[in-house]
Amino acid sequence: MNTPILQMRGITKTFPGVKALQDVTLDVNRGEVHAICGENGAGKSTLMKVLSGVYAHNTFDGEILFENEPCNFSSISDSEKRGIVIIHQELALSPYLSIAENIYLGNEQATNGWVDWRKTNLEAAKLLARVGLDENPVTPVQHISVGKQQLVEIAKALSKEVKLLILDEPTAALNDEDSGHLLDLILHLKGQGVTSIIISHKLNEIRKVADAVTIIRDGKTIETLRLDEGQITQERIIRGMVGRDLESLYPDREPNIGEEVLRIEDWSVRHPQDHTRMVVNNANLHVRKGEVVGLAGLMGAGRTELAMSVFGRTYGTATSGKVYKYGEEINTATVSDAIRHGIAYATEDRKHYGLNLIEDIKRNISLAALRKLAKRGFVDKNQETVVANGYRTSMNIKAPSVGAITGKLSGGNQQKVVLSKWMFSDPDVLILDEPTRGIDVGAKYEIYTIIAKLAAEGKAVIVISSELPELLGICDRIYTLAAGHITGEVPIAEATQETLMHYMTKEKE
Amino acid sequence: MSALRESLGFLTSRLRQVGIFVALILIVLLFQGLTGGILLEPQNVTNLVVQNSYILILAIGMVMVIIAGHIDLSVGSVAGFIGAVAGVMIVHWGWPWWAAIPACLLVGALVGAWQGYWIAYVGIPAFIVTLAGMLIFRGLTLITLKNQQITPFPAELRALGGGFLPDLTGGTSVLEWLTVILGIGATAALLIQALKERRIRRKFDLESEPLVWFVIKTAFTALLMLIITFLLASYRGTPIVLVVLAALVIAYTALMNNSVFGRHTYAIGGNLHAAELSGIKTKAVTFRLFVNMGVLSALAGLVFTARLNSAQPAGGTGFELDSIAAAFIGGAAVTGGIGTVAGAMIGGLIMGVLNNGMSILGLGTDYQQLIKGLVLLVAVGFDIFNKNRSAGGGDITKRFKLKTTPPAQEKPAPAASETVEAGVK
Numbered sequence: 060m061n062t063p064i065l066q067m068r069g070i071t072k073t074f075p076g077v078k079a080l081q082d083v084t085l086d087v088n089r090g091e092v093h094a095i096c097g098e099n100g101a102g103k104s105t106l107m108k109v110l111s112g113v114y115a116h117n118t119f120d121g122e123i124l125f126e127n128e129p130c131n132f133s134s135i136s137d138s139e140k141r142g143i144v145i146i147h148q149e150l151a152l153s154p155y156l157s158i159a160e161n162i163y164l165g166n167e168q169a170t171n172g173w174v175d176w177r178k179t180n181l182e183a184a185k186l187l188a189r190v191g192l193d194e195n196p197v198t199p200v201q202h203i204s205v206g207k208q209q210l211v212e213i214a215k216a217l218s219k220e221v222k223l224l225i226l227d228e229p230t231a232a233l234n235d236e237d238s239g240h241l242l243d244l245i246l247h248l249k250g251q252g253v254t255s256i257i258i259s260h261k262l263n264e265i266r267k268v269a270d271a272v273t274i275i276r277d278g279k280t281i282e283t284l285r286l287d288e289g290q291i292t293q294e295r296i297i298r299g300m301v302g303r304d305l306e307s308l309y310p311d312r313e314p315n316i317g318e319e320v321l322r323i324e325d326w327s328v329r330h331p332q333d334h335t336r337m338v339v340n341n342a343n344l345h346v347r348k349g350e351v352v353g354l355a356g357l358m359g360a361g362r363t364e365l366a367m368s369v370f371g372r373t374y375g376t377a378t379s380g381k382v383y384k385y386g387e388e389i390n391t392a393t394v395s396d397a398i399r400h401g402i403a404y405a406t407e408d409r410k411h412y413g414l415n416l417i418e419d420i421k422r423n424i425s426l427a428a429l430r431k432l433a434k435r436g437f438v439d440k441n442q443e444t445v446v447a448n449g450y451r452t453s454m455n456i457k458a459p460s461v462g463a464i465t466g467k468l469s470g471g472n473q474q475k476v477v478l479s480k481w482m483f484s485d486p487d488v489l490i491l492d493e494p495t496r497g498i499d500v501g502a503k504y505e506i507y508t509i510i511a512k513l514a515a516e517g518k519a520v521i522v523i524s525s526e527l528p529e530l531l532g533i534c535d536r537i538y539t540l541a542a543g544h545i546t547g548e549v550p551i552a553e554a555t556q557e558t559l560m561h562y563m564t565k566e567k568e
Numbered sequence: 569m570s571a572l573r574e575s576l577g578f579l580t581s582r583l584r585q586v587g588i589f590v591a592l593i594l595i596v597l598l599f600q601g602l603t604g605g606i607l608l609e610p611q612n613v614t615n616l617v618v619q620n621s622y623i624l625i626l627a628i629g630m631v632m633v634i635i636a637g638h639i640d641l642s643v644g645s646v647a648g649f650i651g652a653v654a655g656v657m658i659v660h661w662g663w664p665w666w667a668a669i670p671a672c673l674l675v676g677a678l679v680g681a682w683q684g685y686w687i688a689y690v691g692i693p694a695f696i697v698t699l700a701g702m703l704i705f706r707g708l709t710l711i712t713l714k715n716q717q718i719t720p721f722p723a724e725l726r727a728l729g730g731g732f733l734p735d736l737t738g739g740t741s742v743l744e745w746l747t748v749i750l751g752i753g754a755t756a757a758l759l760i761q762a763l764k765e766r767r768i769r770r771k772f773d774l775e776s777e778p779l780v781w782f783v784i785k786t787a788f789t790a791l792l793m794l795i796i797t798f799l800l801a802s803y804r805g806t807p808i809v810l811v812v813l814a815a816l817v818i819a820y821t822a823l824m825n826n827s828v829f830g831r832h833t834y835a836i837g838g839n840l841h842a843a844e845l846s847g848i849k850t851k852a853v854t855f856r857l858f859v860n861m862g863v864l865s866a867l868a869g870l871v872f873t874a875r876l877n878s879a880q881p882a883g884g885t886g887f888e889l890d891s892i893a894a895a896f897i898g899g900a901a902v903t904g905g906i907g908t909v910a911g912a913m914i915g916g917l918i919m920g921v922l923n924n925g926m927s928i929l930g931l932g933t934d935y936q937q938l939i940k941g942l943v944l945l946v947a948v949g950f951d952i953f954n955k956n957r958s959a960g961g962g963d964i965t966k967r968f969k970l971k972t973t974p975p976a977q978e979k980p981a982p983a984a985s986e987t988v989e990a991g992v993k
Contacts, residue, residue, distance in 0.1 A: 373845060395847040404845065412845055415838035417905050426835055427846040429828050437826045444772040462774040480846070 063127075064089040064254050065223060070109055070121035079105045080119070080278045087223070087271075092245060092255045094269035096262075098300055098525070102278040103258050107225050111145040112138040125223070142222030146212045148231050152200045159183035159196035162215045186214040190244055205333055206237025213244065217253075224248065225256045230264060231359040234336050242268050260357040262293050262564045274299035297564070301527060301556035308504060309532035312511045316535065317348030319386070320519040321402070321488045326380030328361075328368040328543075338364045338375055340543040346488065346519040351510060353530035354523040355559050356540035362523045363407055365540070366490045370404035371397045384487070398427060403481035407493035407523070409470075413477045416466030420458055421447035423465050423476050428484040450479035455505060471502025478509060489513060492523045507533050527556045539563045583954050588899060588911065588947070592918050599925030606928050607921070610803035613796065618730060618875065620920035621809040622647065622868035624913055626891035627898075628820050629864035631912035634895050635824075636857055637837040637904025638687065638694035641888050642701030643865045646679050648884035649705040650869030655718030655879030658725060665724040673866050679705065680862020681855070688854035702888070710881050719878035729875030733806045743798075744805030751797025754814070755790050762786045809871055816864075821909045833857065837904025893940070894919055897947040918943070 065087040072080040080102050087093045097103045108114050110123065112132030123130040125141055132138045135145070152161050159180045168179045183196035192210040194203055200211060209229060216224055226245070230238040245255050245268055259265055265272060272291055274281040281299045284290035322345040330336040339361045346352045356362045367374035369382060371394030382391050384400055391397040397404070406412040414423055424447045425432055432443050447461035454475040458468055465476055474494060481489060491510065495503040510533055514520050524530050530537050537554050539547040539562035547562030599607045606612055626643050633640050650672050657668040679701075686697045736746045766782060769775040800806055824830035832853045835843040844850050868887065873879050898915030900907030919940060926936045 370845075371847070393847075393849075394845060395849065398847040406845060411839075412841045415835055415842055415905065417838050418834065422831065422834075426831070426843070426848070429831055433828045436828055437822070438828060438831060440826060441768060441772075444774065448772065460774050461772075462776070484847075 061088045063087065064125065065110075066122075066124040067106075067110065068122045068124075070106065070119060070123075072105055072109055072114065072119040078278055080109070083121070083275065083278070083280050085273055085280065086283065087254060087256060090249060090252055090254055091270035092249055092257060092268045094265045094272045095256060095258045095275060096260070096265065096272055096296055096300055097275040098527075101275045101300075103275055104227060105278075106275065107145055107227060107256070107258065110138070111135055111143060111225060113145075139219050142220055143225070144216035144219055144221045144223070145225040146209075146216060146227065146229065148228040150205070150208050150212055152208055152211060154201035155199055157197045157199055158187070158194060158203070158211050158214075161200050161211055162186060162196075162218050164215075166218065182218070183214070186217050187211075189217060190214045191240070191247075204237070204335075206233045206240065209233065209237070209241060210244070213248075217248075221253060223254045223256065225258075227258045228260070228358065229257065230259065230261065234333075238264070260359075260564065262296060265296070266291065266293070272296060276300060293561075293564070297557055297560045301560050310504070310508045310511050312514070312533075314349060314351075314514065314535050315517075316350045317517065319345050319347050320384060321346050322383040322386075323369060324381045324383070326365065326369070326382075327378070328364055328375035329377040331374070331376050334376065337543050339368065342380070342540075342543075342545045344538050344545060344548075346521055348519055349514050349517050350536065351514050351520045351522060351534045353534035353537035354521060354540060355527060355530055355537055355563055357563050358525075359542075360540040360563070361543040362540055363492055364543075366404055366492055366521070366523060369397070370394065370402060370490065398484055398486075401485070401487035402490070403427075403484055403486035403488070404490045405474075405477050405481050405492060405494065407496060409473055409477050414465050414473060417464065419462045419464055420451070420456065420468075420476055421461040424450055424461075424479045424483055427480050431483070446483060447479075450475075450483070454479050454509065469502070471498040471505070474498055474502070474506060475509075478506070482513070486518065488519045488521070490521045490523070493525065494522060495524070495526070495529060503529075527559055530554075530559070531556065539565075541565050585899070585911075587950065587954075588897070588914055588918075591947070592914055592921070595918060595921050595925075599921060599928075603925060603928045607925055608799065610799045612924070612928070613799040614803045614807060616920055616924050617800075617810050618807050619924065620916060621807075621813050622872045622875075623887060623890045623894060623920065624813055624916045625816060625864055625868040625871065626887055627894040627912040627916045628816055628909055629861040630891040631895040631898065631900050631907045631909055632820070632824065632833060633694070633857055633861055634892075634900045634902075635837045635904060635907045636833050636854060637840065638854070638857070639892065640683075640694065640698045640701075640858070640861050641892075642683065642698040642705055643861065643868070643891060644884040644887035644889075645702045645705035645709065646676065646862060646865040646884070647869030647872060647887055648709040648880075648882070649679070649712065650676055650866040651873035651879040651883045652709045652712040652718070652881075654725070654870055654873055655721075656712060658721060659718050659879075665722060668725070669728075669870060672870055673863050676862040676864075676866025676869075677859050678862070679865070680859040683862070684855040684858030687858060688851040694858075709883070713879060713881050715881055717878045717880045721874060721877050725870075725874050726877055727808055727874070728812075729809065729871050729873070729877075731808045732804045733808060733811065735805060743801040744803075745801075747797060747801040747805045750806060751793060751801070755793045755797070758793065759786065759790055812867075812871075817909060817913060824909055829853065829856070834905055837906075839905070890919055891916070893944045897944060899951065915947075 063086055065085070067083065067085040070080050070083040070085075071078070083102070083106055085106070095103050095106070109119050112135050115133045116131040125143065130138070130141065138145075153164065156164065162183045163179055168175050168182060180196045187194060187196060190210045190213050192207055192214065194207060200208060203211070213224070229241055233241065242264060245257065249255065257268065269286065269291060271283055271285050273283045274296065276299065284295060324343055326339055326342040327337060328339040330338050342365055344352070354362045354365070364374045368378050369391060372378055372392055373394060382389050389400045391400060391402065410416060415426070421443055425438070425443050429438060432438050432446070444461060450456065451458065451461055456468075456472050456475045456479070458472060465473055468476065478491075478494075494510070495506050498506065510520055510522065522530065522534060531551070531554055535551050537549045537551065537559060538545055539549070539559055541563055546565045547559075549558060549562070596607065626647070630640060630643065653675050654668055654672050657663045657671060658665065663671070683697050683701050686692045687694045733746055735744055766775065766777075824833065832843070832848050835846070835848055836850050836853055840850060869884060872883060876883070894916035895907060895912045896902070896915065897918055898907065898911030898913070900912065922940055922943065923936065926939065
């Protein structure tokens with residue numbers, strides 16, 4: 060009964076400077092639903108890219124056997140020919156084409172180069188029936204919901220006679236009802252003999268569908284748990300996901316916590332396109348003077364969305380709730396309002412949302428508070444250079460001069476420019492979204508030191524991070540978010556990776 | 569010899585700025601030779617300035633719009649329309665020039681506000697709005713003029729197009745002394761300014777320009793200004809429109825370099841999202857840029873009408889292309905965030921010298937257009953080549969990836985964490 064369909068042995072994949080996967084082993088049996096669990100950045104997606112041929116067979120070490128035959132894929136089309144289809148969390152559908160056209164995109168039902176529309180739509184309708192989607196195949200994809208689009212992706216996979224279906228975070232963008240429907244479909248396909256690999260953070264989903272769970276941590280396989288051996292329990296999965304040593308060091312800090320600075324009450328945000336989805340649901344949180352507060356949550360939990368919606372409504376629609384500063388309600392409906400009220404938000408994506416990469420350091424630092432340097436509308440460039448040089452020294456920005464173009468700096472130095480920019484706007488509350496993402500270990504320590512210094516100066520700091528050790532290392536108090544809800548508020552003394560992960564994976568009952 | 573190597577290193581790092589300057593000089597020398605010296609005769613230099621003044625005025629506004637990541641295709645039609653409005657006001661209604669000129673500039677501002685509203689607040693791409701504007705204002709020009717030209721204009725307005733500053737000696741001397749004084753004064757001011765800026769840059773340790781190159785560049789620019797002064801002075805002196813243009817260039821260079829508004833313009837073009845998240849009111853800045861473009865289009869229309877002494881139904885046709893070409897030849901980037909007023913002026917002069925030189929040679933508009941098109945292509949192509957070389961590839965797509973406004977459902981949330989996380993693993 061337990062015949063293997065897929066065996067991956069000793070997979071090692073290196074990126075410049077980083078070992079993304081190290082000697083990873085994965086065994087999937089025919090006809091099972093196999094879940095892969097791991098923290099953000101553990102290497103799950105990389106492993107699936109290796110399997111599906113996104114990374115060609117000569118760019119990694121190790122062996123892949125599919126149906127007992129070795130695989131040497133150079134591209135996705137090679138793996139699809141063997142019946143391995145991957146569905147990414149960002150759907151790859153063309154919004155203006157019909158459902159049927161999308162299903163057969165690149166695989167057109169054609170004779171002599173002319174598309175047979177009757178056959179296309181007829182066959183598409185059969186596939187839609189198989190996935191339980193009640194839509195006309197000629198409907199443009201943009202007119203159906205994200206949940207239904209996910210089903211179209213699965214129908215597309217079925218059209219390629221899929222044997223092994225890989226779903227990367229399939230329910231991350233779905234509401235509860237659509238998620239449930241999708242999981243039922245996966246079980247239904249299992250009944251028809253389709254093997255699935257599902258990457259997910261949501262432990263209750265895994266418990267619902269998975270026959271086996273493989274846990275990956277820091278690019279290594281930790282263990283594979285099997286349902287029939289009674290090994291799949293929440294505690295065991297969490298322990299496997301987080302159990303690692305604290306490697307990085309954090310600066311010592313004596314917190315000196317004062318009065319409450321910012322309070323957010325009953326904060327709710329809806330998805331900008333899909334108005335039925337609550338991205339943030341009735342969140343309440345506060346932060347005090349000199350305090351570093353962490354915001355923990357897995358992918359799609361709504362951390363960035365919460366922060367950006369507070370910072371000038373830069374995310375979401377139908378935002379409701381109240382923001383208080385020093386006990387008085389404030390209006391943060393635009394970014395300039397938020398800045399005026401002393402709130403700063405340093406984005407997780409500095410290249411796209413944080414910096415003007417073609418401009419130099421000083422002009423990036425001055426941008427958010429340019430008027431502080433201006434008299435009658437004209438900028439005092441000498442003063443600007445003096446200010447920028449000050450930050451270059453105090454933040455230890457490594458660059459030949461403040462006239463250096465930010466696009467040419469390293470990630471750590473770019474992040475220091477972003478932090479300088481917001482420090483110059485003289486905020487009372489700093490929201491730092493993934494402040495150490497894409498930064499090497501040495502620079503991380505410097506960023507932690509800066510955060511500690513900001514708190515010591517009496518700023519209120521909110522840190523959003525996917526790295527739990529980081530939050531445990533620098534915060535005084537940590538909120539956890541799951542599916543838009545604040546599911547826990549943990550003082551640092553009581554916080555461990557296990558407790559946080561427990562709250563982060565807690566679904567609303 | 570290290571100084572030499574240092575200067576060479578600097579020159580290659582600034583190949584673009586140096587290249588455009590050298591290109592202008594080479595083109596001037598080429599046509600000076602081909603036309604047997606006619607190009608740099610005093611009368612022709614004066615013509616060159618006057619003929620190109622309205623394109624240069626438009627190029628100032630155009631480069632600002634392009635820096636912000638937009639484009640304006642309507643400026644030629646707007647200039648024609650304002651010419652028609654001026655004709656009606658001055659010739660038909662008998663308004664004095666001092667009332668008509670501000671009124672025309674106000675109409676230009678309203679035209680710019682109209683287009684800026686659709687672009688900034690409704691969110692229609694500038695390409696579409698100004699393409700529509702190109703048709704709309706050409707149509708309004710024809711309606712206003714009832715398809716017939718309006719002429720003649722009073723001398724005071726004509727002076728804006730073809731007039732000169734008064735001669736101090738009453739026409740008795742060979743050189744126009746007022747022009748000589750102005751030219752030498754401007755050159756001195758330029759030198760002092762250049763030295764001052766260099767001193768400040770050195771003080772803050774921002775100087776990357778080797779002394780040799782600084783001396784060559786500054787001395788050469790000063791020499792060029794003196795030569796032009798001499799040439800203008802030996803004909804009829806300083807054209808009034810040159811004074812207007814010089815004032816505009818100085819004012820707009822300061823605006824773009826030093827004002828909060830100018831900085832915000834660069835920030836928007838460089839990274840719109842980062843600018844928004846830094847609290848810049850991006851819509852208001854865009855709106856004002858188009859209002860400004862409308863005013864400058866109106867001014868260009870007035871100068872053009874004054875020069876022809878007639879408001880014509882086809883007035884201003886093709887101005888948009890010349891001014892856009894000037895901005896791009898002058899180093900502006902299609903994706904926004906890069907460009908200077910001075911660069912656009914040099915780009916405009918290259919186009920002007922090409923026009924003028926080829927006309928003297930008797931080349932038809934067919935060949936003139938062919939050659940101008942090739943020059944634009946080569947100039948921007950050189951830019952891309954240069955960028956790829958220094959950036960090690962990848963940028964070629966960046967410069968030509970047009971910014972389109974995606975339909976609402978196409979892109980999910982800005983920086984929604986689920987989309988960003990994937991890129992990090």
